Amino acid sequence: MSDRDAAFQEYFAARSDAMRGTAYLLCGDWHRAEDLVQQAFTKLYLAWRRVERHEALDAYTRQIVVRTFLSERRRGWFRFESATDDLSDSAAPPGAYPEERMVLLEALAKVPPKQRACLVLRYWEDMSVEQTAAVLKCSEGTVKSQAARGLQTLRGLLSQQERVR
Amino acid sequence: MNEEDLKRAFQDVVVASSPPPAMDPGVALDRAHKARSKRRASVTGAVVAVLVVGVGLGSAFALNPRGTKDALIGAGPSSSSSKPGLPDTQWGDEWPVGQSDRTATNGPQADRGTQLLELAKASLPAGYEAPDLKYLDTAMHGGMLRAQAQVSSNKGESPEVWLYTAYVPVRKGEKVGQLTVNVSTPDPRLPTDPCALAKRMQGQDKAECKVVEVAGKGVGVASPASPDLGTGMSASYRAPNGWTVTVTQEDEYRYSGYPALDQQPFLMPQLAALAADPKFLLGS
Numbered sequence: 492m493s494d495r496d497a498a499f500q501e502y503f504a505a506r507s508d509a510m511r512g513t514a515y516l517l518c519g520d521w522h523r524a525e526d527l528v529q530q531a532f533t534k535l536y537l538a539w540r541r542v543e544r545h546e547a548l549d550a551y552t553r554q555i556v557v558r559t560f561l562s563e564r565r566r567g568w569f570r571f572e573s574a575t576d577d578l579s580d581s582a583a584p585p586g587a588y589p590e591e592r593m594v595l596l597e598a599l600a601k602v603p604p605k606q607r608a609c610l611v612l613r614y615w616e617d618m619s620v621e622q623t624a625a626v627l628k629c630s631e632g633t634v635k636s637q638a639a640r641g642l643q644t645l646r647g648l649l650s651q652q653e654r655v656r
Numbered sequence: 657m658n659e660e661d662l663k664r665a666f667q668d669v670v671v672a673s674s675p676p677p678a679m680d681p682g683v684a685l686d687r688a689h690k691a692r693s694k695r696r697a698s699v700t701g702a703v704v705a706v707l708v709v710g711v712g713l714g715s716a717f718a719l720n721p722r723g724t725k726d727a728l729i730g731a732g733p734s735s736s737s738s739k740p741g742l743p744d745t746q747w748g749d750e751w752p753v754g755q756s757d758r759t760a761t762n763g764p765q766a767d768r769g770t771q772l773l774e775l776a777k778a779s780l781p782a783g784y785e786a787p788d789l790k791y792l793d794t795a796m797h798g799g800m801l802r803a804q805a806q807v808s809s810n811k812g813e814s815p816e817v818w819l820y821t822a823y824v825p826v827r828k829g830e831k832v833g834q835l836t837v838n839v840s841t842p843d844p845r846l847p848t849d850p851c852a853l854a855k856r857m858q859g860q861d862k863a864e865c866k867v868v869e870v871a872g873k874g875v876g877v878a879s880p881a882s883p884d885l886g887t888g889m890s891a892s893y894r895a896p897n898g899w900t901v902t903v904t905q906e907d908e909y910r911y912s913g914y915p916a917l918d919q920q921p922f923l924m925p926q927l928a929a930l931a932a933d934p935k936f937l938l939g940s
Contacts, residue, residue, distance in 0.1 A: 499688065500681040504861060507679045512670045521676050522758045522808060528679065529687060536688035595665050596673070614659055615666040646657050 499536055502548060507532065510556055516611045517560045519600045531555040553616065554626045557608050561627075598648035606641030613638050671910070674823070677857050683845050747811050758806040768938050769805030769820045775935050776822040776837040777801075784921050789825045789832065792913025800825040800832075800912055808843070817843045820938070825909050826921055832914035833921065834906045839936055842898030850876030854892035857902040863890075868928035875928040889920060891931035901936040903927055 492500075507528055514524035514531075534555050535542065542551050599607060605627065612623045613634075623638075624631045657665070746753040752760065760766040777786040788801045802823050809817040817840060824835040838857060840846065847853050851865035854876030865878040868891070875893045880886045888906040895901070905927060908916035922930065930936075 496685055500685050503679070503681040503684045507681070507684065508675075511675070511679065515670060515673070515675070516666055520757055521673070522806070525676070525679060529684060532684050533688045533691045536685075537692060595669050599669075610662065611666070614662045617663075642657070642659070642662065645662070649657060 495539055499532075499539060503532055506549065506552065510552060513553065513611060513616060514556050514560065516599065516615055517557065517604075517608060519596050527556055527559055530559050534559075550622070550626070553612075557612065557626055558628075561604055561608060594649065595645075598645055601648055602641050602644045606637045606644060609634055609637040610641040610645070678861075680845065680847075680856060745807075745816060750811060752807060755807075758808065760805045760807070765805040765807070765818055765820075768818075769803035769822070771938060772820045772837060772839055772936070773801070773803035773822040773824070776824050776835060779837075779930055779933075780824075780826060780835070781921050781926070784826050784828050786824045786835075787827055789827070789912070789914070800834075800909060808840075815842055815844070817841050817845075825912065825914075826905075826917065827914075828917055828921075830915060831917045832909045832912055833917040834904075834909040835921070836904040836906075837936060838902040838904070839938060840900045841940070843900070846894075846900055848894060850874045850892055850894065851878065852876070853894060853900060854878035854890050854902065857892050858888065858890040858904065868925060870925075870929050870932040873932045875931050877924055877928050887920075889922075889924065889927060891924075891927040893928075893931040895934075895937055895940075897937070897940060899937050899940050901931050901933075903931045903936075 510531065511521075511524050511528045514527040515521055518524055518527065531552055535548070535552050538551075542548060599610075602610065608627060609623060612618045612626060613620070618626070620631045620634050620638075623634045627634065629637075748755075751757060752765075754763060755761070760769070780786055786801060788799055790799060800823065804819075804821045804823075806819050806821075807816065808819045809815070819841075820839045822835075822837045824837075826833040826835050847856055850867050854865050855861055855863045855878050858878045858880075862881050863878040864881055865876055867874045868877050869875075870893075873893060875891050877889065877891045879889045886906070887908075888904050890902055890904040892900065892902040905920045905922055907918075907920050908914075
């Protein structure tokens with residue numbers, strides 16, 4: 492095995508779980524999250540020689556995860572998400588376990604993707620406004636407003652769901 | 657909900673949603689290699705295509721300087737390739753018909769998940785029961801006794817892989833542990849070595865593992881290398897037909913709010929025997 496492959500495998504073993512958690516919060520499905528992580532690490536591998544010396548592998552990989560999520564979302568990959576703002580109050584289908592339809596995850600899936608990405612980066616990854624802006628390629632002001640709006644949207648959705656339940 | 661609440665809620669969601677076993681670095685590397693080969697092939701192909709088109713146009717012009725169309729007609733369309741070995745699942749645009757994601761909530765695959773749950777419930781040793789408990793922790797939702805059936809391959813991939821999981825609360829007195837049974841149809845991504853499989857399913861590459869022989873079958877039994885990394889014990893068996901079974905026992909049902917069992921329900925040989933029990937192959 493080449494040094495590059497060994498280093499890649501070692502980095503994957505160390506960091507793929509954390510990246511998968513972030514991807515899961517973005518997309519709400521473990522399999523999709525794994526797809527996102529695999530895509531991100533594949534892109535990382537292709538750019539390995541260029542990136543590995545930068546000592547910023549985590550930031551680079553996380554950036555690919557988030558941008559891949561946003562770009563797939565634009566292409567309609569995440570079609571399972573509801574296109575409506577109305578929350579369903581119908582009964583869960585037989586065999587669907589409520590744990591998998593957790594309140595927060597349901598609500599999070601209805602927060603617009605970029606706001607969702609802001610929330611996940613700021614409050615799950617604990618990234619600063621500046622770092623979040625760099626990942627999302629936007630201004631710091633946009634991050635602040637998107638995060639505030641995302642939090643507001645989430646609060647509204649959660650209180651709405653509380654009423655439904 | 658403030659920012660601190662959201663941080664805690666994110667943590668709860670990730671933990672409560674039963675993350676699958678850790679991803680395999682070897683598989684990731686293999687896919688990265690394929691992507692690199694594909695990219696190289698694309699670049700080479702593009703160069704070749706330019707050359708071929710150039711040579712072809714040059715030849716056509718030489719043979720047919722007046723430019724009639726007939727000289728440029730080549731071979732007919734290539735025959736389409738068949739993909740043998742695909743199960744008879746009817747797929748929609750992205751998921752099997754009737755599904756909106758990877759999880760089957762009804763139909764034959766969901767039935768297999770339910771079948772697995774019943775088999776797992778019936779496997780507990782004397783003195784233990786498998787009640788349909790609810791989480792005491794109000795941050796958690798839903799029942800603790802549950803099954804799941806999900807397709808883990810993508811549309812068009814061969815072989816099509818289905819994963820069935822049964823989560824069983826194991827109660828003795830007031831204390832509750834957990835038994836998880838994971839059954840996969842043949843999946844070439846999973847390792848063939850019993851210990852590698854058990855470690856992979858447990859998600860701990862550095863777990864301690866030994867192969868236990870059960871009636872001539874090798875079963876990998878893995879435990880965390882230190883108590884800090886958990887107390888679960890996983891037994892994994894790969895059947896000759898490629899199906900894999902992993903049975904994991906834990907003395908606690910995490911995040912349930914119930915106190916943990918004083919000891920795990922199965923001894924190591926019993927857990928290995930359970931993993932190798934042909935009933936979990938679901939009639940395959």
